[in-house]
Amino acid sequence: MKVGVLALQGAFKLHVKALEQFGVEAIEVRNLENFNSVEALIIPGGESTTMSFLLESTGMFEAIKESSAEGMPILGTCAGMILLSSKITDGRSDQNPLGLVNIETRRNGYGRQIDSFESDLSIKGFDRSFRGIFIRAPLVEKVGSEVEVLAEVNNRPVMCKQGSVLVTSFHPELADDTRIHTEFLEMLSKS
Amino acid sequence: MDEFSHDKGTRLVKRGLAEMLKGGVIMDVVDANQAKVAEDSGAVAVMALERVPADIRRDGGVARMSDPEMIEEIKNVVTVPVMAKARIGHFAEAQILQSIGVDYIDESEVLTPADEAHHIDKWKFDAPFVCGATNLGEALRRISEGACLIRSKGEAGTGNIVEAVRHLRSILGDIGKISQADSAELFDWAKRLQAPLPLLQEVSETAELPVPIFCAGGIATPADASLVMQLGAQAVFVGSGIFKSEDPAPRARAIVEATTNYLDPSIIAKVSRKLGEPMTGIEMDSIETRLAERGW
Numbered sequence: 001m002k003v004g005v006l007a008l009q010g011a012f013k014l015h016v017k018a019l020e021q022f023g024v025e026a027i028e029v030r031n032l033e034n035f036n037s038v039e040a041l042i043i044p045g046g047e048s049t050t051m052s053f054l055l056e057s058t059g060m061f062e063a064i065k066e067s068s069a070e071g072m073p074i075l076g077t078c079a080g081m082i083l084l085s086s087k088i089t090d091g092r093s094d095q096n097p098l099g100l101v102n103i104e105t106r107r108n109g110y111g112r113q114i115d116s117f118e119s120d121l122s123i124k125g126f127d128r129s130f131r132g133i134f135i136r137a138p139l140v141e142k143v144g145s146e147v148e149v150l151a152e153v154n155n156r157p158v159m160c161k162q163g164s165v166l167v168t169s170f171h172p173e174l175a176d177d178t179r180i181h182t183e184f185l186e187m188l189s190k191s
Numbered sequence: 192m193d194e195f196s197h198d199k200g201t202r203l204v205k206r207g208l209a210e211m212l213k214g215g216v217i218m219d220v221v222d223a224n225q226a227k228v229a230e231d232s233g234a235v236a237v238m239a240l241e242r243v244p245a246d247i248r249r250d251g252g253v254a255r256m257s258d259p260e261m262i263e264e265i266k267n268v269v270t271v272p273v274m275a276k277a278r279i280g281h282f283a284e285a286q287i288l289q290s291i292g293v294d295y296i297d298e299s300e301v302l303t304p305a306d307e308a309h310h311i312d313k314w315k316f317d318a319p320f321v322c323g324a325t326n327l328g329e330a331l332r333r334i335s336e337g338a339c340l341i342r343s344k345g346e347a348g349t350g351n352i353v354e355a356v357r358h359l360r361s362i363l364g365d366i367g368k369i370s371q372a373d374s375a376e377l378f379d380w381a382k383r384l385q386a387p388l389p390l391l392q393e394v395s396e397t398a399e400l401p402v403p404i405f406c407a408g409g410i411a412t413p414a415d416a417s418l419v420m421q422l423g424a425q426a427v428f429v430g431s432g433i434f435k436s437e438d439p440a441p442r443a444r445a446i447v448e449a450t451t452n453y454l455d456p457s458i459i460a461k462v463s464r465k466l467g468e469p470m471t472g473i474e475m476d477s478i479e480t481r482l483a484e485r486g487w
Contacts, residue, residue, distance in 0.1 A: 007214070007451075008214070008451050009213070009214040009215045009235060009450075009451060010210075010211055010212075010213060010214060010215075011210040011211055011213065012213075012214070013213070014210060030451060030452060030455075031452075045210070045211050046211050046212075046213075046214070046215070046235070047211065047212070047215060047235040047236070047271055047272075049230060049233070049270060049271060050215055050233045050234070050235050050271075050447065053232075053233040053444075053447070054233065054447070054448070054451055057448065078211070079211070090270055091270060092230065092231065092270065094231075107270055108270065112272075112292045112294055113208055113272060113294035113295065113318065113319065114199070114200075114289065114292055114294075114317055114318055115199065116199065116204045116207070116208070117197040117198060117199045117201075117204060118197060118198045118201055118203060118204060119195060119196060119197035119198070120196070133203055133204060133207055134204075135204060135207045135208050135211060136208070136211075136272065136294070153195060153197075154195050171207060173210075174203060174207050174210065
């Protein structure tokens with residue numbers, strides 16, 4: 001089982017580390033060739049404007065959409081959530097979302113770095129709380145009826161799932177807790 | 192936002208932002224127009240300052256924190272994090288930068304130091320700090336004062352990569368040696384590097400710095416970015432190298448692509464074509480002020 005981690009920029013090494021704890025082969029994905037060798041993809045935290053620029057220049061933007069339509073499991077954290085959403089507010093004017101989860105996101109919707117925070121989350125299906133680390137996190141402003149909301153902060157969704165795509169506005173890769181990666185790998189084994 | 196239990200300014204939250212900048216390019220910008228060009232070219236963050244280091248070097252005089260109005264203007268036009276510089280030891284400038292919502296404060300040797308003995312106590316701030324270092328001892332002293340990110344100093348405003356390479360090799364080389372040292376040797380390392388023992392013990396165990404390490408000072412070409420990334424830098428700061436070149440936007444994009452694809456010379460060859468003249472650059476023997484010697 002090969003799981004790709006989009007390595008254009010951002011916290012990709014931390015996701016690779018988390019996957020390796022499960023003995024999963026993690027591939028850093030920088031181009032189409034890398035992407036075509038993987039069965040699932042993680043889009044890490046980072047700057048979504050930079051990643052969308054590089055996704056387009058490498059031709060991976062369309063490839064990810066096509067693979068997702070065929071059922072490829074995808075996990076997006078923070079910037080990953082923004083890129084996977086159906087509409088981005090306060091992004092760069094030419095920033096196209098992948099549109100694989102029917103949610104609308106506002107970049108830095110919780111404020112600037114000074115407002116970044118940690119909070120204990122209760123996540124559907126988890127028996128104890130998960131420490132969510134929110135860094136210049138996106139705010140989910142609208143959720144389509146086909147989207148399952150798995151966790152909320154202040155009555156706003158922070159973890160959502162639609163089909164084979166799982167997204168979080170926080171950074172499970174920064175927490176010393178791999179339960180969200182476990183959840184994702186279970187989705188993968190079922191697909 | 193205040194109706195639920197949450198913690199701000201924690202170590203994870205402050206150090207976490209640097210994780211998100213890894214593999215990216217942070218660009219110096221002097222106005223809103225340049226900031227926009229930087230963001231559109233794929234910068235992960237911008238450093239707002241009134242004069243790029245090459246101009247500070249040329250003009251001389253005391254270099255201070257930028258006008259908050261100018262920083263605000265830049266904040267208003269970009270969505271990526273905005274960094275700004277405070278003088279070494281000038282905690283009042285840092286307080287101002289934090290109060291206007293700057294995302295990262297650079298306690299920087301590029302500005303004229305305000306205190307000859309003390310750096311800022313960075314633990315007191317909720318905003319994260321980046322500091323420069325020329326060697327491992329200096330890096331660990333800054334981390335002990337609360338820096339969340341270290342950048343190799345290089346020699347800012349020269350367009351010459353030689354000093355950045357020296358500093359990176361020194362820091363990462365010593366980390367390699369310390370990871371091989373036995374516990375008794377660590378006491379001697381702590382003495383020689385004038386660094387806190389607990390931090391050295393942590394470095395010895397993990398074989399890496401407790402915070403990310405980026406490279407600054409002299410990057411002018413896509414090949415320079417690839418060089419320092421291959422040496423072990425986790426992201427790059429480009430100061431004068433972009434907006435002091437002939438054609439900034441294509442050069443900025445090329446350096447972004449080179450930083451992501453630093454291991455693939457064929458991509459770097461492709462993006463390096465027809466970029467126009469890079470900044471002129473200065474040979475080390477001909478400079479009067481070594482900015483890297485500021486700070487201790």
